Amino acid sequence: MDCLIVVAHPDDEVLGAGGLMHKLSQSGGGVSVCIMDGTVQARSQRPDDQALEHDILSSAEMLGIKQMLRGDFPNIQMNTVPHLRMVQFIESAIEKTEPDIVVTHHPADTNNDHLQTSLACQAAIRLFQRRPEIKPIKEFWYMEVPSATDWSVNRAMRPFTPNTYIEVGKEGIQRKIDALSQYRGVMRPYPHPRSDEALLGLAAYRGAQAGVKYAEAFECAFRREL
Numbered sequence: 001m002d003c004l005i006v007v008a009h010p011d012d013e014v015l016g017a018g019g020l021m022h023k024l025s026q027s028g029g030g031v032s033v034c035i036m037d038g039t040v041q042a043r044s045q046r047p048d049d050q051a052l053e054h055d056i057l058s059s060a061e062m063l064g065i066k067q068m069l070r071g072d073f074p075n076i077q078m079n080t081v082p083h084l085r086m087v088q089f090i091e092s093a094i095e096k097t098e099p100d101i102v103v104t105h106h107p108a109d110t111n112n113d114h115l116q117t118s119l120a121c122q123a124a125i126r127l128f129q130r131r132p133e134i135k136p137i138k139e140f141w142y143m144e145v146p147s148a149t150d151w152s153v154n155r156a157m158r159p160f161t162p163n164t165y166i167e168v169g170k171e172g173i174q175r176k177i178d179a180l181s182q183y184r185g186v187m188r189p190y191p192h193p194r195s196d197e198a199l200l201g202l203a204a205y206r207g208a209q210a211g212v213k214y215a216e217a218f219e220c221a222f223r224r225e226l
Contacts, residue, residue, distance in 0.1 A: 002030035004099035005143075006090055006121045008078065008113035009040050010056050011183045015194070016143030017103055018063060018176030019168030019203065019216045025064025033060065034093040036078065036086065036117050038070030045185030059182040062175065069093045078116035086120035091127045098135045106142040106160045106219065110151040118142070125222070140222035146193035146202060162217035165210035173203040173214050 003024055007013045013021070013033045021031045038056070040046055047055065060068050071089050073081055094102065104121040105114035121140075128136040144150070144160050152159040168176070177196050181187055190197040200214075207215040 001101065002032070002097065002099045003101045003103060004032045004034060004093060004097045006034045006036070006093065006102060006104040006117060008036050008105065008111065008117040009043070009075070010035055010038060010052070011059075011180060011186050012105070012114070012145055012148075014059055014063070014176060014180045014183070015147075016105070016145045016149075017216060017218075018179050019172040019214075020103070020166050020218075021063040021065060022172050022175045022179075023166065023168050025066075030066050030097070030099075031064060032067040032069070032093070032097040032099065033065050034069045034071075034090060034097075036071045036073045036089070036120075037075050037113065039072060040075050043075065043185075047184045051184060055183045059179045062179040062182065067097055069096065073113075076113055078113045081116070083116075083120060083123075086116065087123045090121055090124035094124060094127055094137070095134060099137060101139045101141060102137050103141045103143050103218065105145065106149050106152075108152040108154065108157040108159050109145065109148045110153060111145075111148045114145065114148055136224060137222075138224050139220055141218040141220050143216075143218050146198060150193060160219055162206070162209070162219055164218040164220045165206060165212065165215045166218070167207065167210070167212035167215050168203070170200075170214050173200055 107118040206217040
């Protein structure tokens, strides 16, 4: 099973799907990541370019990511970019990686870059309908990113509603935390959502919902076949 994770910023891929990526790579599945803004120039506590590059690659290596594709869309300004440009960039990632499953942000995330990425991804996954030579995706999932998805305060949009649970075990969550820790300035002390305790607690809660030991939760928005 090959999976493409499409995210707005570096570290979103780990926060939302670090356990899933580790589990897939350990079982022989291909894991690719597409980051729309690989430079995050507006980020607080951002390291210099060389250090950020090191952090991205170090985290990816820990999770067994096969391909890393990065764009240069503007940080916290993706709403100023033509929608078509973002769609075409994600389409090119789908064409290169040939995923069975595409995972991206939930459209109700408070972070506007997450919303724009989600909207572009929703359009891009239909590429196989326009081009028969493109491998069709089987499933399209939304993920939850702590400190963004939980802050879905716009009640005009339906919040994240998980219906797919991936058991990753305590070892998988620890690998997720370790991979996230490769990003300098991202982790915070408890009770922040990006703390060790909060990430472990969320995984325990999601696992309990599904009757498994530690899980990541997703919302499957499209399934083409069983």
